[in-house]
Amino acid sequence: MAAFPREVARAAEAMRPLFAETPLQENDYLSRKTGARVFLKREDLTPVRSYKIRGAFNFFRKALASGAKGDGGAEVFVCASAGNHAQGFAFVCRQLGRKGVVFMPVTTPQQKIDKTRMFGGEAVEIRLVGDFFDDCYRAALDFAAQSGGLMVPPFDHKDIVEGQATIAHEIAAQLREGVVPDLMILPVGGGGLSAGVTRYLAETGAATRFAFAEPSGAPSLRSSLEAGRRVRLDKVDNFVDGAAVAEIGKENFRLLKHFEAGQVRLIPENRLCATMIEMLNVEGIVLEPAGALAIDALKDFSRKELKGKVVVLVISGGNFDFERLPDVKERALRFEGFKKYFIFRFPQRPGALRDFLSLLGPDDDIARFEYLKKSARNFGSVLIGIETKDARNFDVLRKRFEEAGWAYQDITDNETLAGFII
Known part of the structure; x- marks a missing residue:
């Protein structure tokens, strides 16, 4: 066995007094959806509900063993x-x-x-x-x-990478003898997890294909692979806070730079929210946004690509603040097309609201109604949020609005405008 896998095995053994290995669970729901055998490595079930405990412990272990204080x-x-x-x-x-x-x-x-x-x-x-x-x-x-004092970095250090690689060591032991993942999907933030897992499997001879799941609003690995060097992003969307990193780690990029940029799947934040709600409602699994990245990336593969394959997804964390749930549900509804926001030019006359409501179908509901300002003496701008049970209902609504002569603008996908007033 090569030196790195040996060190990872020692790290894994040293961790056992702190916490048991996390389970590798075959998920029937995702397996049926994809036609693959889908396994979830449940890092959301560590004592701190994320894999970060691994790298932190290994850094401490190495520092104390060397006498560094x-x-x-x-x-x-x-x-x-x-x-x-x-x-x-x-x-x-x-x-x-x-x-x-x-x-x-x-x-x-x-x-x-x-x-x-x-x-x-x-x-x-x-x-x-x-x-x-x-x-x-x-x-x-x-x-x-x-x-x-001794600074303990979150991801950019060889001992952190080695600690995160214990995930791969456990997966190899947990799969039935002779079973090797055909595909492993890894979430990416600073790159410590993906650097450690890919290196471990490569050096143990596993013929596993890798895909990486990165937030669309924080594509530090994808951008760096495209440029052939580390790139620091000018702007980062912090919604996926566990993976919103402006620059991939130096040590981590050294270990990942041989991968193709196309192997990094950029995950839309609103689509990710739909996955979080789906896993909560169907499987009862509470995931933080970064923890759902690998599951969501399955949507970028066709059933033909996955059928019959052994697919392992690393679930990186479950530290979800339920105060964020309304925002997550809102984003999920917008992604799935069940909720849209419009600005209407509303006439200032008796009966105008009744006329508008008469255009709605039995499955349509007003979720928000707010006057923004009077655009003119006889008209006002009104923000209206509409929810429906079938996304196709909005095609019917648009036709009715136009036939009735209503002036309106759909701002659902206008991130700049929606960010100010929704």
Whole structure:
């Protein structure tokens, strides 16, 4: 066995006192939909509900084994994160009895702060600094330099990559002897997970094809592969917060740069929401947006491509804040075509609303009605949200609106305008 898989095996063995291996579950629902044998590697079932605990633990393990305690010898570890890395870091600090300081932006939701504090207990101090992550990260680096603390990166480090690769080690042991995945779909943020898993399987001789699932609003790996070098994105959509990374890790891109850009599937955020709702309603599985990326990527493969294949999907996390559920449901309805938003030029006269409502069918419902302004003396601009049970009903509605002489604009897919008024 090559050196890297041997080190990964040691890392996996060292983790077992902290938590059991996560299950690899064959999913009947997704298997029936695709014609493949679909297995889910359930990283949402670790003690911190994400795979980040693996890389954090391995970094600590290697640092402590080498005697490293920070530049000045202080026994303090430092991280900057508002999400899963902070929680994994905090859990490991408490389990190993090491002092940790977590830097989070002031804007971090209280739920994430509370969970990090719960996992870390007395071992972890949380400091809220800056409105944006970059400010928080700089503060963490400054603190580590001044205190002699050791910075624990979220993804861009060989020991983090090695720790995340334990997922592949477990998958290989959990599949029936002789069964090798034909296709593995990996979610991508900073690239630590995908770098570790692909390297492990390549060096153990597995003939597995890979696909990567990346948010459309944060295509750092796809953009870098297209350019042939690491690219820092000017703008990132933070909706998929667990994978919204502006630049792929340096070490991680070194391990991933031989892949083709076409192997990275860009996942539309609204479509991802539909997948999250589907898995919650059908399978009872609670997923954060990043945790649903690999499942959603199945939609980009034809049934012919997948039929009879063994497909493994890594489910990276389930830290979902249910306060986000209304937004997720809203996005899902818009993607599936069950909900649309219009701005109507509404006449200011008695009976106008009754005339408008008479055009709706039995399965159509007004979800929102709001006057925006009076466009003229006799007309006003009205925002109207309509939900329906069948997306085809909107074709009927448009025809009725036009025949009745209503002036309107469909703003459902106008992200700029919708972002301001919906």
